[in-house]
Amino acid sequence: MRRLLIVWHSMTGGARAMAEAAADAARGQEGVETILRRADATDAGDVLAADAYLFVTPENLAAIAGLMKDFFDRCYYPALGRIEGRAYAQMVCAGSDGTSAARQIERIAKGWRLRAVADPLILLTHAQTPEAIAAPKIIAPADLDRCRDLGAAIAGGLALGIY
Template sequence: MDAPQTLLILYHSLTGGTRQMAEAARAGAAAEPAVSVRLLHAAQAGPDEVLAAQGYLFATPENLAAISGQLKDFFDRCYYPVLDRINGRPYASLVCAGSDGQNAARQITRIATGWRLKAVAEPLVVCTHAQTPEAILAPKQIGAADLVRCRALGEALATGLALGVF
């Protein structure tokens, strides 16, 4: 590939769990020297950042069986300005959930399908089992094994971009 490839990792995190997952994915992706990795909070990203990237990793907590409001705001701001301009680009997702995370994962899949992105991995869901108000609001510490999985996903995305297989 002549032009450098960019992997955009977009996240929102209130209690730190999703941020840890996104940072682990960034560390894995950074191992691929042919790919530039951008880690941005969802509030910092707009259509220009989406258009400048060749691949995406969307990371969110599951809040009330949905993606976080901040990530939803990102999609609301960017959806139409990039529609039909990023077709076929690869994406994957990370979800930090208290129980199962499947609704948030499905919501990202539906949005990505509308953007005509190509899923290159199943959603990676990490369950914290936080079920009380105190546990839900407490700072999270993601386990080492789950962070290894996040790192591997980031590495796989970057490697695929570098090799042009997506």
Template sequence: MKRLLIVWHSRTGAARAMAEAAARGADAEPEIEVRRLEASEAQADDLLSADGYLFACPENLAAMSGAMKEFFDRNYYPVLGRLNGRPYAAMIAAGSDGTGAARQMGGICTGWRLKPIAEPLIIGTHAQTPEAIAAEKTLSAADVKTCVDLGAGLAVGLALGVF
């Protein structure tokens, strides 16, 4: 059985909801074991034991959240050269843009020689005031479905050996 590791970080709920929705989609594939870990808990052994990855986080100040960046920093060298060719997808919850975090995550995953299976999924929360930025977020039904579909697609591709 192949393993999909979902690593996420969220402060206000949007990225967590994205990761949970993707996990529901992936869980529908019986040939895939789905493992979900908060970024602060994920270790090099977790990465090494997975066959594919889904990374989800918010964009803060045009970059990945600090906790997600810390996950990549902590695990980068222990797995360098050992994940080559494995598939991944990225999900970003953004108040406005999201491309800075997506670009940063893409650069790290390129360094790990991971293979992107889709363009980064960026879901805009449109939070622009300090109050809206700090508030708990919920996703629309359409955004949830998009996340479910990404998780399902990654899981099916892993199960079939397409990636």
């Protein structure tokens, strides 16, 4: 059985909802085990045991969230040289942009020599005030459908042996 690891972090619920939507869709794929794991609970053993990855993070101050960075910091060197060519995709929940966080994940994945199988999915919440930024995030149903589509696509590719 192939294994998809979805690693996520969220403070206000947006990235969590995105990750859960992707996982729900991926779990419908026969022959693929989907593991949804918080970044702070994921270790290098989880990374090494997976065949593909979906990284889901909010963008904070034009960067990936601190606990996602911590995940990469803890897992990068133990996995380096051992996961080349595996598939990955990413989703970013951002207030107004998201591209800096996406580029940061892309650079990390390039170092691991992972293979991007989709463009970054960046969802904008348009939160611009301190109050809106700190408030719980509700992701629109159409955007959650986009997250489901990405989760299903990665799991489908694993099941078919494409990745």
